[in-house]
Amino acid sequence: MSSTSQPLAQTKSAVLHRDLHRQTLEIVEAQGSYFTLSNGRRILDASGGAAVSCIGHGNLQVQKAIADQVVQVDYTVSLFFTNKPAEQLCRMMIDSTAGSMARVFIANSGSEATDAAAKLARQYFLELDPPQPQRIRFIARNGSYHGNTLGALSISGHKARRAIYEPMLLPNISHVSACNAYRGLAPDETDESYVERLADELDNEFQRVGPDTVCAFVAEPIVGAALGCVPASLGYLKAMRKICDKYGALLMLDEVMCGMGRTGTTHAWQQEDVVPDIQTVGKTLGGGYLPIAGVLASNKVIDVLDKGTGQFVHGQTYQAHPTVCAAALEVQRIIAADDLLANVKLMGEYLERALRNKLGDHPHVGNIRGRGLFWGLEFVYDRQAKEPFPVTLGLALAIHDEALAHEPGIMIYPGTGSADGLQGDHVILAPAYNVTKVEIDMIVQALGNAIDSALTRLVTAGKTAT
Template sequence: MLPPAAIINDGNVVFDSEHHIEHSNSVIKSTSKSSVLHRSLRSDPLRVVQASGNYIELSNGQRILDATGGAAVACLGHGNKRVKQAIVQQMNEVSYCHSLFFASSAAELLAEELISSTNGHMARAFIVSSGSEAMEAAMKLARQYYTELSPPQLQRTKFIARKESYHGTTLGALSMSGHVGRRALFEPTLLHNISRVAACNAYRGKRPDERDDQYVARLAQELDGEFRRVGPDTVCAFVAEPVVGAALGCVPPVPGYFAAMRAVCDKYGALLILDEVMCGMGRTGTLHAWQSPLIGVAPDIQTIGKGLGGGYTPVAGVLANHRVVDALRRNSGAFSHGQTYQGHPIACRAAFEVQRCIREDGLVANVGRMGALMERLLRERLEVHPHVGDIRGKGLFWGIEFVRDKRSKQPFDPKEGVAMSIHELGMQRPYNISLYPGSGSADGTSGDHILLAPAFNVSESDVELIVDLTARVIGDFFDKKGKRC
């Protein structure tokens, strides 16, 4: 069991476990000797000394199977030679130029690649350094769109998002998020112009006697009611993740959900912003998650990240459709937002090469094939486990939710730190596997889950090994937990 300091695992902080902490007269002593402000100040993380393919080698001699790509980032695995060569080539051309004065061929190549991949739905790409920055830019772009209309709709200052969501760690992006644990410490400083409706989470939200279409109709009615409650002509956009990542653990929508949400947005003249930072760029089986028939609608504004650059450089972006871009072009002719490192040449060149690898090697198709295998094996190995409540996901993006009681879906007490403990067990010998933990999937505070998000180029044997190790970690964890209890 984790100590009181580790009650909340917000996914951004890795809290110390009991064996990492020395206690003396109830005072916690730090074993950290680092000058880095690590996510924990009490002990230093193990250092990575080498990474190649699906494996990370640590300073203690362990070789860890990276089954999550970090945070669903390393979509090509580690050490890709093509990407490394592209980065060097770009450095020989130009490493940095200020986007206020200059353009770079790398930024143009990446933007062209991204826009063409949307089959004409999107018009321009805005490249930044992180998913949080992308969401900040998307919020500002949505607001500016309404000020550029003729006549301008200056009263539109509000956003509607969803509960149990996560859109970034900066104050604006965190304000958009509904993740209770990640918001808690900063709640007094967050924006007050954002409200939330229920997420589309069939496992937790759909009634036992409810059909999918009835569930969708109920959620659409809730969104419609929220528009009317806050003032339908005051809302800039509805914001949602097509497949919810860290906050809920890879929860896909039920069929027809996003079409219904789009209809409500259109009814009141609001934009639809889809946050694909974690679930996009091939992760769920189509390059853009909204291109899946399960989603079925194109957004007005889209955020992308993680799989965009595969972790080779810090890079993320915003895609805007013709409706938004044309409004700015007709009026001010500019997006009133800029950052020092936007369109960074090295970041763009690395991301462009990652996207070329994905396209030329047919990796999105491989995501679909290996994702189907992963789903089948996970269900075979874990669906009957008494503490596995739900297995859900899409492509190579799978979540496993844990419950104390399978029939009632009762979650574990957050104080037990189940998801983080499973992650920590997996990191130990003989398992040597990285599993991504999360919490709050039941009600924003309670509810434990882990994510699996391996590289897009995994093989059948890779998937079999990942599922085998994951099942063994989960089985052994609950066996030991049962004996302790």
């Protein structure tokens, strides 16, 4: 047998995986809510990968849309040409905002979308009449994650992901506290006073750096990977909008992980009726069928560019790729035709109840939070003190491994840093929008078993804190 025909398990990988010392499992088939590993095991995808697969895997309609588009027009250079799928997709996205947004830039990933959004914010102030070239700063939040390019990572506030790149990151970014009621709400505070305190903190940060130097405040309405599905407190987005308006800065909302239906409405900001000036979307835009993300620009921003140069000084080789847009367009059509957002709301409520009934009193489940089909669980060593497990323990990853290893196997999304940016384990559940009650019951039961198995294994290994 030649080296090229050997099973992957018997050959040395040429892929630069994220962890060179960890065995990476091979998926050989994906259908519906399940994928099949090379060893024959079927795994229920309870997290949509990284909250990506919103209509499940292997959808024949999306496959046909991709195939048909490749035959018709496979690629166009966006500097000179447009294409029908891109035009239709962007129109659908703008219509989903009821006219609040005006134009869409189609990128290839959430990280690239963040970079494009930051550039757009800067250009907006250069084209104002009169221009404000001194605006070069951005304010974001601790415990945030906006992408892995150096620009997007600079805006991000996740300590562990920034750590080794700190000397290379942009100096014109500052961070304020996250809106995380579980960790940030004081014992004597109401939600209203908590939001007021965070608004004062943002106001003070504008004053500290110079209010006329800030392009935008950047926030995730529901923080995904970095904190594990932490929703903003009621009134928070409105308070942040007010501070931005006070100082003439833009409000930029990152919905790459929580947007395009994941929380029960097409856009998460629609649940608090706070329209951003610039918005990023990603993952569930294309449902994982092909790489795609987007930047939505408001009428306010586009009007300034239209009266100015009429250009966006930014571009990418594969922006608005026709085949990619055709795939995303079909995904969004399926969500609308099958009324899947109604199922997101219904099954989201069912998932919340199931999680709280099963794990609400678990001694090491500190917090269960989320919205729609986007739920996170944060783990603590001591519930009363909210003390996290040592980061060296690797609890979230251990729970993930146990969830995969046992029957029925499920895929969940593990994360760390939810307590202080370094410590704090959490896992995310983000099943497909067409998930069923039977599948949710299976997910919750399997997750509970995985949590207990991981804790037992780590205790037996003598690794837990005493």
